[in-house]
Amino acid sequence: MEEFQSVSALIESLKKLPGIGRKSAERMAYQILQMKPEKIDQMVTALKNARDNIDICPICGSFRENKNCPICSDMSRDQDTLIVVTSFKDLLAIEKINSYHGLYHVLGGNLSPTKGIGTKDINIEGLFNRVREGNLKEVILATDLTLDGETTALYIAKLLSSYPISVSRLAYGLPMGGQLEYADELTLAKSIEGRNFIKKEL
């Protein structure tokens, strides 16, 4: 028996998700076929809404919903401190600890000579536009403590050295080689508290 065309298409589509191979995609597809049509409709609606309502904030590079960035539009946040992170998931990790109330800048990746990711491929330009506006007093570099994350932090720190702002790096409370996304909340909080100033304006 040939595989059904509708099912093959669904399996191919599901295989695009992270961590989903052929076998998992098949299991999912047949599970979906056994769902009530209303449940499939809910999934369809959820996907459409995600596609239509979520985009990237042109200021901070994070996701926003219905053109409203919950970070950039929140004037109760400290407007003079900014944390630079690699990804939106890192932003979420920091938001979860509830001890930081400043701004964010999401790079969308780390510089990586080995992977061919250069300065034009991540959102560094946008960061400097924000620095030039002159409202920031401190930029905290919170890229991953991996080789690529360190490279990115050092590169940005060097460029920032000519601006009259403080630049800091997350404290090395995180284990080296670790990824920010998987850090436990306490370690992450400690590493923000104990950040080391690379340059400090008085």
Next chain:
Amino acid sequence: MEEFQSVSALIESLKKLPGIGRKSAERMAYQILQMKPEKIDQMVTALKNARDNIDICPICGSFRENKNCPICSDMSRDQDTLIVVTSFKDLLAIEKINSYHGLYHVLGGNLSPTKGIGTKDINIEGLFNRVREGNLKEVILATDLTLDGETTALYIAKLLSSYPISVSRLAYGLPMGGQLEYADELTLAKSIEGRNFIKKEL
């Protein structure tokens, strides 16, 4: 920061899939947000087509596409032999070995006193309607070789004993306690070849 409503809905929807917990659903959702809109559209279309084009064949209980069951409508298949399986995935497993060319009957589950699954909850009635039509010479019971699968096979075998047809059970080439879906192709083929007749009409 609150989680975006569109993202929460998507995560909830993805969590309904088999083997997908909170953390995996989150990863998938954020992966989906980073996809090109066309890729999301493909996924939406695939889900809709699966919902609209696939349903259950009223004869054999398997899936069919556009109201056409590829098994029941294929007159080149042996019309006098029928394999009873627990699920559609078991049917697919048998189709893959390419050595069986008869009909199927998908029960949609096994009898299970412990899980409260009784004779009315699986498609046994439909099987007996087909047996009563009188075209079948042999019914091969290919339910899982687990306790529930054996219970189901024995129950059906007992009811079939009053009809003038042969009834067989998959050979015990499969390891006991094993699930048909995960059997390797050779073992599965051997177990069909070496099936043991519970009753044989000459």
